[in-house]
Amino acid sequence: MKKKKQPSGKSARDIEKCNALITINEPGECLFAIVDFSLPGTNRVRRVISKRTKSTGLITAVMYEGEVGPDNTCSQKTNIMEMKEAAPDKFWKGINLLRKLYEVAGGISDVRLYDGKTMKEAAELMSRFNHARVWIDSRCD
Numbered sequence: 703m704k705k706k707k708q709p710s711g712k713s714a715r716d717i718e719k720c721n722a723l724i725t726i727n728e729p730g731e732c733l734f735a736i737v738d739f740s741l742p743g744t745n746r747v748r749r750v751i752s753k754r755t756k757s758t759g760l761i762t763a764v765m766y767e768g769e770v771g772p773d774n775t776c777s778q779k780t781n782i783m784e785m786k787e788a789a790p791d792k793f794w795k796g797i798n799l800l801r802k803l804y805e806v807a808g809g810i811s812d813v814r815l816y817d818g819k820t821m822k823e824a825a826e827l828m829s830r831f832n833h834a835r836v837w838i839d840s841r842c843d
Contacts, residue, residue, distance in 0.1 A: 724752075724762070726753050729756070732754055732820070733819065736749065737814070738750075739804045741804070750764070751764055761787070762785065764782065766781060767781045814828075
């Protein structure tokens with residue numbers, strides 16, 4: 703009888719190095735949307751990353767603030783908040799409220815919708831448009 707190879711803790715440590723706040727477990731979940739809000743003249747961003755559970759259609763999201771570096775990732779994430787299993791209309795109401803608040807202050811919002819895409823397809827889009835560093839297989843680009 704062959705022993706099954708146990709997964710090493712290396713991949714978990716690698717994910718920790720990238721400071722992941724949300725993970726997507728396919729095939730039951732998919733990336734839903736990434737939304738950035740910012741004010742002109744600053745390198746700070748408020749970012750919302752969300753995923754959708756395929757069986758229920760409910761949205762789980764994490765929102766945080768941070769400084770955007772040259773690779774479009776946020777360092778020193780602060781004010782981390784989480785929304786768990788919300789209906790899509792409730793999620794979009796929250797996003798639209800933030801969008802309006804940032805517009806009043808002269809800010810910018812950027813919505814990137816990935817719903818229905820596999821993680822590989824979403825990662826390819828993120829890399830192509832230079833939106834974020836992404837994990838492909840066991841490496842972080």
